[in-house]
Amino acid sequence: MLVIGEKINATRSSIKEIIQNRDAAALLQLAEKQAAAGAGYIDVNVGTGVGTLEDEMDSMQWAVRTIQDSLDTPLCIDSADPKVLETGLKARDGRPSMINSTKAEQKGLDEVVPLAQKYEALLVGLTMDESGIPKTADDRLRAADKIVAACEAHRVPLKNVYFDTLVMPISTDVKQGLVTLETLTQIKRKYPEAKTVLGLSNISYGLPQRSRINAAFMQMAIYAGLDGAIIDPLDTELMAAITSGEVLVGKDRHCRKYMRAFRHRT
Amino acid sequence: MDKQELLEKIAFNVVQGRVEAEDEGFDPGLEGQPAVTELVEQALEQGIDPKEIVLASLTESMEQVGEKFERNEYLIPDMLASAECVGAAMDILSPHLMKAGVESKGKFVIATVSGDLHDIGKNIVAIMLKGAGYNIIDLGTDVSPERIVQAVKEHQAPYVGLSALLTTTMRVMGEVVSKLKEEGLRDQVKVLVGGAPLSDQFAKEIGADAYCKDAFHAIDSLKSMAA
Numbered sequence: 357m358l359v360i361g362e363k364i365n366a367t368r369s370s371i372k373e374i375i376q377n378r379d380a381a382a383l384l385q386l387a388e389k390q391a392a393a394g395a396g397y398i399d400v401n402v403g404t405g406v407g408t409l410e411d412e413m414d415s416m417q418w419a420v421r422t423i424q425d426s427l428d429t430p431l432c433i434d435s436a437d438p439k440v441l442e443t444g445l446k447a448r449d450g451r452p453s454m455i456n457s458t459k460a461e462q463k464g465l466d467e468v469v470p471l472a473q474k475y476e477a478l479l480v481g482l483t484m485d486e487s488g489i490p491k492t493a494d495d496r497l498r499a500a501d502k503i504v505a506a507c508e509a510h511r512v513p514l515k516n517v518y519f520d521t522l523v524m525p526i527s528t529d530v531k532q533g534l535v536t537l538e539t540l541t542q543i544k545r546k547y548p549e550a551k552t553v554l555g556l557s558n559i560s561y562g563l564p565q566r567s568r569i570n571a572a573f574m575q576m577a578i579y580a581g582l583d584g585a586i587i588d589p590l591d592t593e594l595m596a597a598i599t600s601g602e603v604l605v606g607k608d609r610h611c612r613k614y615m616r617a618f619r620h621r622t
Numbered sequence: 623m624d625k626q627e628l629l630e631k632i633a634f635n636v637v638q639g640r641v642e643a644e645d646e647g648f649d650p651g652l653e654g655q656p657a658v659t660e661l662v663e664q665a666l667e668q669g670i671d672p673k674e675i676v677l678a679s680l681t682e683s684m685e686q687v688g689e690k691f692e693r694n695e696y697l698i699p700d701m702l703a704s705a706e707c708v709g710a711a712m713d714i715l716s717p718h719l720m721k722a723g724v725e726s727k728g729k730f731v732i733a734t735v736s737g738d739l740h741d742i743g744k745n746i747v748a749i750m751l752k753g754a755g756y757n758i759i760d761l762g763t764d765v766s767p768e769r770i771v772q773a774v775k776e777h778q779a780p781y782v783g784l785s786a787l788l789t790t791t792m793r794v795m796g797e798v799v800s801k802l803k804e805e806g807l808r809d810q811v812k813v814l815v816g817g818a819p820l821s822d823q824f825a826k827e828i829g830a831d832a833y834c835k836d837a838f839h840a841i842d843s844l845k846s847m848a849a
Contacts, residue, residue, distance in 0.1 A: 610700070
């Protein structure tokens with residue numbers, strides 16, 4: 357499982373402050389903590405919601421450079437704006453990167469997908485379009501089809517594409533967990549070389565004991581073939597759910613990872 | 623890499639349980655480094671005597687694995703990973719050993735007795751004995767005393783190993799010993815028994831030659847029988 361650490365996201369007020377104050381030590385500490393906890397990529401989202409596009413581009417460049425100067429863990433450049441994405445990718449200077457994200461809408465397909473080719477980056481493709489998040493698995497799959505077509509046109513190999521089949525809270529529609537899982541299964545069937553990813557914690561929004569739901573959903577998604585997760589790697593329960601889920605679907609030869617994680621715990 | 627380094631590296635990777643380069647080991651961070659199959663091939667290319675590979679790398683390292691298992695440092699998957707390495711190495715080495723005229727330590731008929739379908743323990747013993755140089759004839763699970771005795775006779779095997787995991791099926795082991803007597807084969811074959819519900823006491827009762835707590839004890843027992 358590719359774990360993408362989600363903590364550096366400026367929509368959270370504590371992160372927003374770090375970005376606005378250019379608090380390099382605090383930013384780096386957040387990145388290092390996530391890497392130490394098992395994140396394979398660190399997500400970097402500096403969209404504070406205030407200031408101009410240029411401000412966000414500056415922030416992205418600062419954040420990327422600050423982290424990569426001290427940490428080798430690859431970064432996931434996260435923005436809704438292609439210009440901010442490209443600023444981040446450029447600042448990486450050829451180091452491995454991931455782009456978060458494009459939707460199946462024209463602007464993204466025309467401007468974000470080519471960035472994945474130009475910077476040889478992994479690409480997160482959200483299975484949604486201009487009209488929002490589709491309610492059914494079939495419609496989400498259609499969004500994925502559009503992204504696949506754009507990737508083929510721009511010579512982005514599908515093995516570099518992580519489809520996010522989107523997680524909606526079950527507190528408002530109890531069937532939403534199934535729609536996400538069904539989409540995931542269908543994408544793995546139709547595009548076996550493509551990868552899948554989920555930002556998983558939204559599933560439990562509005563419910564008590566969220567980590568129970570998150571852990572259960574994680575394991576169902578693993579069974580459906582999940583390849584990546586945008587989560588808080590410091591959430592030990594969720595990380596344990598990954599380890600125990602993957603060993604159960606035979607992705608952990610001789611239970612190595614599971615045993616390494618837990619053999620000394622009682 | 624000189625010969626000594628190479629032999630040690632093979633042994634190290636057996637203990638780590640890494641067959642192929644992409645395999646994880648017991649310790650973290652070994653992925654991508656050459657593992658057992660690649661190293662054994664390399665050793666053969668360098669002209670190292672296959673027999674020496676077996677002795678210096680495989681036997682030696684499985685003894686370490688046995689000790690770790692004894693101390694509970696290694697658990698079942700760790701041991702299986704190492705046993706898999708020995709199996710993979712032996713698959714490469716066997717034709718060379720035969721060509722070099724190295725004789726097997728003898729035929730070893732192994733089976734889980736009738737009524738019992740457990741095969742994990744039996745399979746571990748089979749792989750380990752193969753690694754230790756025995757010629758394994760594996761009859762599988764749920765094997766009747768008649769078939770076991772027939773196989774011993776047909777292959778003129780000097781050893782037979784019986785496995786049972788159930789208190790209800792362990793009695794069948796006694797039937798095998800009786801049948802061997804009836805057929806006049808009892809003096810020609812050593813009977814080793816193993817399985818969770820067994821004990822030394824039980825092995826004595828049914829007239830077996832050795833009770834083996836695990837695969838490592840089986841190897842030790844065979845050594846002392848040959849001596």
